[in-house]
Amino acid sequence: MTDERTANDQSPWMPFENRRRARDxxxxxxxxxxxxxxxxxxxxxxxxxxxxxxxxxxKPALYNYFRSKDEILFECWALGQExxxxxxxxINRSRQSGLGKLRALVxxxxxxxxxxxxxxxxxxxxxxxxxxxxxxVRAAKRGIDLTFRRYIAEGIADGSIKPCDPKLAAFAIAxxxxxxxxWYQRGGSLTPDAIAxxxxxxxxxxxxxxxxxxxxAEAAPAPRTRKPTKGENR
Amino acid sequence: MTDERTANDQSPWMPFENRRRARDxxxxxxxxxxxxxxxxxxxxxxxxxxxxxxxxxxKPALYNYFRSKDEILFECWALGQExxxxxxxxINRSRQSGLGKLRALVxxxxxxxxxxxxxxxxxxxxxxxxxxxxxxVRAAKRGIDLTFRRYIAEGIADGSIKPCDPKLAAFAIAxxxxxxxxWYQRGGSLTPDAIAxxxxxxxxxxxxxxxxxxxxAEAAPAPRTRKPTKGENR
Amino acid sequence: MTDERTANDQSPWMPFENRRRARDxxxxxxxxxxxxxxxxxxxxxxxxxxxxxxxxxxKPALYNYFRSKDEILFECWALGQExxxxxxxxINRSRQSGLGKLRALVxxxxxxxxxxxxxxxxxxxxxxxxxxxxxxVRAAKRGIDLTFRRYIAEGIADGSIKPCDPKLAAFAIAxxxxxxxxWYQRGGSLTPDAIAxxxxxxxxxxxxxxxxxxxxAEAAPAPRTRKPTKGENR
Amino acid sequence: MTDERTANDQSPWMPFENRRRARDxxxxxxxxxxxxxxxxxxxxxxxxxxxxxxxxxxKPALYNYFRSKDEILFECWALGQExxxxxxxxINRSRQSGLGKLRALVxxxxxxxxxxxxxxxxxxxxxxxxxxxxxxVRAAKRGIDLTFRRYIAEGIADGSIKPCDPKLAAFAIAxxxxxxxxWYQRGGSLTPDAIAxxxxxxxxxxxxxxxxxxxxAEAAPAPRTRKPTKGENR
DNA sequence: AATGAATGAGCATTCATTCAT
DNA sequence: TATGAATGAATGCTCATTCAT
Numbered sequence: 001m002t003d004e005r006t007a008n009d010q011s012p013w014m015p016f017e018n019r020r021r022a023r024d025x026x027x028x029x030x031x032x033x034x035x036x037x038x039x040x041x042x043x044x045x046x047x048x049x050x051x052x053x054x055x056x057x058x059k060p061a062l063y064n065y066f067r068s069k070d071e072i073l074f075e076c077w078a079l080g081q082e083x084x085x086x087x088x089x090x091i092n093r094s095r096q097s098g099l100g101k102l103r104a105l106v107x108x109x110x111x112x113x114x115x116x117x118x119x120x121x122x123x124x125x126x127x128x129x130x131x132x133x134x135x136x137v138r139a140a141k142r143g144i145d146l147t148f149r150r151y152i153a154e155g156i157a158d159g160s161i162k163p164c165d166p167k168l169a170a171f172a173i174a175x176x177x178x179x180x181x182x183w184y185q186r187g188g189s190l191t192p193d194a195i196a197x198x199x200x201x202x203x204x205x206x207x208x209x210x211x212x213x214x215x216x217a218e219a220a221p222a223p224r225t226r227k228p229t230k231g232e233n234r
Numbered sequence: 235m236t237d238e239r240t241a242n243d244q245s246p247w248m249p250f251e252n253r254r255r256a257r258d259x260x261x262x263x264x265x266x267x268x269x270x271x272x273x274x275x276x277x278x279x280x281x282x283x284x285x286x287x288x289x290x291x292x293k294p295a296l297y298n299y300f301r302s303k304d305e306i307l308f309e310c311w312a313l314g315q316e317x318x319x320x321x322x323x324x325i326n327r328s329r330q331s332g333l334g335k336l337r338a339l340v341x342x343x344x345x346x347x348x349x350x351x352x353x354x355x356x357x358x359x360x361x362x363x364x365x366x367x368x369x370x371v372r373a374a375k376r377g378i379d380l381t382f383r384r385y386i387a388e389g390i391a392d393g394s395i396k397p398c399d400p401k402l403a404a405f406a407i408a409x410x411x412x413x414x415x416x417w418y419q420r421g422g423s424l425t426p427d428a429i430a431x432x433x434x435x436x437x438x439x440x441x442x443x444x445x446x447x448x449x450x451a452e453a454a455p456a457p458r459t460r461k462p463t464k465g466e467n468r
Numbered sequence: 469m470t471d472e473r474t475a476n477d478q479s480p481w482m483p484f485e486n487r488r489r490a491r492d493x494x495x496x497x498x499x500x501x502x503x504x505x506x507x508x509x510x511x512x513x514x515x516x517x518x519x520x521x522x523x524x525x526x527k528p529a530l531y532n533y534f535r536s537k538d539e540i541l542f543e544c545w546a547l548g549q550e551x552x553x554x555x556x557x558x559i560n561r562s563r564q565s566g567l568g569k570l571r572a573l574v575x576x577x578x579x580x581x582x583x584x585x586x587x588x589x590x591x592x593x594x595x596x597x598x599x600x601x602x603x604x605v606r607a608a609k610r611g612i613d614l615t616f617r618r619y620i621a622e623g624i625a626d627g628s629i630k631p632c633d634p635k636l637a638a639f640a641i642a643x644x645x646x647x648x649x650x651w652y653q654r655g656g657s658l659t660p661d662a663i664a665x666x667x668x669x670x671x672x673x674x675x676x677x678x679x680x681x682x683x684x685a686e687a688a689p690a691p692r693t694r695k696p697t698k699g700e701n702r
Numbered sequence: 703m704t705d706e707r708t709a710n711d712q713s714p715w716m717p718f719e720n721r722r723r724a725r726d727x728x729x730x731x732x733x734x735x736x737x738x739x740x741x742x743x744x745x746x747x748x749x750x751x752x753x754x755x756x757x758x759x760x761k762p763a764l765y766n767y768f769r770s771k772d773e774i775l776f777e778c779w780a781l782g783q784e785x786x787x788x789x790x791x792x793i794n795r796s797r798q799s800g801l802g803k804l805r806a807l808v809x810x811x812x813x814x815x816x817x818x819x820x821x822x823x824x825x826x827x828x829x830x831x832x833x834x835x836x837x838x839v840r841a842a843k844r845g846i847d848l849t850f851r852r853y854i855a856e857g858i859a860d861g862s863i864k865p866c867d868p869k870l871a872a873f874a875i876a877x878x879x880x881x882x883x884x885w886y887q888r889g890g891s892l893t894p895d896a897i898a899x900x901x902x903x904x905x906x907x908x909x910x911x912x913x914x915x916x917x918x919a920e921a922a923p924a925p926r927t928r929k930p931t932k933g934e935n936r
Numbered sequence: 937a938a939t940g941a942a943t944g945a946g947c948a949t950t951c952a953t954t955c956a957t
Numbered sequence: 958t959a960t961g962a963a964t965g966a967a968t969g970c971t972c973a974t975t976c977a978t
Binding site: 509510512513593595596632633636637639640641642643644645646647648650651658663666667670671673674 | 743744746747827829830866867870871873874875876877878879880881882884885892897900901904905907908
Binding site for chain 3: 955
């Protein structure tokens with residue numbers, strides 16, 4: 001923590017840059033500690049004192065970086081959301097069948113759920129946020145849900161996924177994944193990657209026109225289709 | 235103590251019975267209102283005042299029926315757990331394949347998740363309870379999880395379920411189901427029964443040695459998506 | 469509780485008398501239990517529920533006999549005060565020297581302090597009473613104090629007591645005695661009578677123109693320290 | 703408050719010192735006010751609000767210095783106990799006969815009883831404390847009692863005190879002294895010093911092998927520790 | 937940028953007391 | 958007379974937030 005400070009004193013050329021970097025680093029450090037404490041104890045039972053103490057600072061110091069406890073909560077969520085947004089963006093850019101995209105999303109999302117910020121997406125309660133932010137959260141959740149549905153619809157359209165109700169299928173899959181955020185614990189017998197692998201298969205196998213096992217046994221190349229326009233999914 | 239009272243009246247055991255029944259009814263009314271408020275606002279944001287006011291009584295009156303806020307929380311959970319215990323007991327007594335039991339459990343559990351007390355099983359935080367009760371909750375959760383795994387293992391043993399890791403499969407299924415407690419809202423477009431039907435198929439189809447569709451296609455020429463005869467699932 | 473009731477029903481001839489007697493007996497029973505609980509736990513920590521439960525009745529039942537908790541407290545005190553008043557009345561009527569009266573008072577007061585109602589004289593706080601009653605208590609306390617002083621003054625006048633400041637002497641003696649109410653416990657190694665004997669000597673010996681020891685040594689060749697015939701002390 | 707700032711510029715280690723001192727001073731101020739309110743109204747009737755308001759702060763501010771109401775009570779008691787411990791330590795170090803030590807203790811203890819913190823030793827109820835602290839209090843009380851007994855026993859051994867039962871003698875003396883804490887009021891006609899003088903003589907005269915009066919009459923220089931003149935009061 | 941101190945708002949809980957039965 | 962139920966009043970305590978330094 002004091003490292004940046006000293007660094008700052010030693011490099012007077014870019015004091016501003018350094019300061020801002022130091023500030024951002026501290027901000028992040030707060031979030032990393034906060035998300036941990038919030039997950040560990042629950043948002044309401046967790047106190048800012050606890051967060052501050054673990055950072056070896058005092059409570060009011062937190063207010064240099066955040067305006068309120070719920071803003072901290074929101075930022076924790078936002079970091080997790082950012083991860084998901086990125087991961088969706090990558091998949092969106094990829095050229096795969098609907099099933100392929102769905103599997104990629106399941107895999108990546110499962111891994112995310114095993115991180116602190118990822119878990120914060122499903123273990124924090126939007127009602128603890130200011131209405132303004134709560135709405136952002138709800139919108140983002142809807143967005144993720146729609147992405148699941150879209151991939152499924154794409155898969156149905158391109159024949160990689162058996163016809164089904166995308167809405168309920170998405171709920172089922174998302175439920176399994178979100179639940180990871182509740183039961184996964186670091187240091188358990190399962191690595192996030194293993195979980196992700198397993199879920200990517202299991203959750204989509206029932207939907208696949210050809211199950212993974214059979215498909216790979218037959219060595220049939222994954223059916224590829226064009227990417228349908230968004231309008232088509234809806 | 236109440237003997238003179240009862241003896242005094244005409245129906246010796248009625249008044250006492252009546253009193254006790256009235257008391258139990260009120261206790262339950264409190265729980266029904268409390269679970270509603272707790273789900274609606276979240277345990278910490280909800281105040282006993284709110285619960286009491288909605289019941290047209292005053293806060294201290296609640297203490298005639300419960301010793302503390304967290305005891306109310308626990309009792310809400312307990313009512314939900316009771317439902318699940320009952321439902322598992324019934325399935326345990328039934329003579330079905332592992333797959334059959336699993337499907338029956340999925341169906342019944344899904345329906346339970348759509349009730350207030352059912353949702354309280356997954357939306358309340360055991361850490362809000364006294365250690366004593368928190369442990370009971372955790373034990374019960376473990377119990378449910380083990381039931382899922384057991385049915386799967388049975389299914390693998392009797393050939394109705396494809397070989398797989400019961401632990402992860404159980405997590406995946408339970409996750410989907412538990413998530414219902416988070417998104418289901420009364421008055422939505424989906425009835426609990428419809429959800430339960432759909433989940434019973436979808437979540438188990440991937441595990442079944444023969445998928446529902448194929449199996450029914452072979453057995454009966456009526457390809458059903460949504461609503462198979464209930465008898466079939468169970 | 470029901471005993472009086474039945475007795476009442478069986479002897480319809482004097483129902484009124486019986487009722488009143490029963491009522492008074494219950495009233496006293498309440499006071500005996502209350503003083504015990506109050507002493508044991510302290511007035512504020514003690515609840516009427518506790519008192520009632522130990523009597524196998526319910527809290528509101530107490531209100532048939534007393535108007536308020538502090539009235540119970542006052543009545544406990546009053547019973548103790550009555551004892552002291554009686555005991556002073558007896559001594560006042562006796563024909564003794566001032567020293568003799570003082571010793572008699574010390575002895576009797578010490579014994580009283582070892583009773584529940586006696587202890588209530590010094591262990592309850594008048595500020596817990598309604599102003600009306602608090603004033604009665606204070607007046608009575610002053611009365612006792614004045615009695616001590618009067619006996620001392622009488623003793624000085626009649627030569628049985630060495631000249632001294634009656635006020636401070638009374639304080640010193642009363643203090644020792646009152647303190648008994650704080651430390652005495654039933655079942656301890658000292659009997660109330662033994663304590664009373666000892667205090668009667670010790671607290672007055674310093675005041676006596678002739679100490680007990682010397683006096684008795686002159687009168688009788690049996691030097692006694694601990695246990696003179698009761699008659700002698702009084 | 704501005705003091706630290708100025709001091710800060712001049713002496714680097716001052717501000718911390720100053721802060722701590724300021725804090726300690728405030729803590730003490732709280733205790734001084736609290737003991738006053740507690741004595742005045744009784745612990746249970748006194749509210750932290752009252753204490754805070756008299757200090758021109760708000761209730762929660764008190765929690766910067768103490769963890770709970772009963773901790774404040776305990777600290778009040780502790781300050782008084784400290785005084786007594788010190789005073790006993792001094793007497794223990796002195797070279798006097800048992801009688802001399804006893805008289806010194808009586809005198810000093812009497813004076814202490816006329817202070818707020820001294821009175822708190824006997825007017826607060828250990829049962830209002832957490833078990834942990836209550837035990838400390840009881841142990842300390844036993845310690846004081848034993849000190850009285852020890853001095854008496856020493857006196858008997860060295861011949862300065864007439865043979866007697868140290869236990870009861872200690873009770874009698876301590877009772878008189880403790881009672882001071884109940885009746886003494888600032889602004890009364892008696893000064894603490896006068897009371898102490900009087901009690902030191904009166905309470906020990908009965909025990910002395912030679913009474914003060916006689917002894918001084920015989921021209922034996924009274925072995926005095928604390929307070930020579932004022933013979934008039936005696 | 938950081939801190940000690942203070943505050944305001946809120947909430948669970950307790951308990952004497954009342955009342956209808 | 959006794960009870961179950963309900964209430965009002967009060968209070969200790971917590972904690973996010975602010976402010977002067």
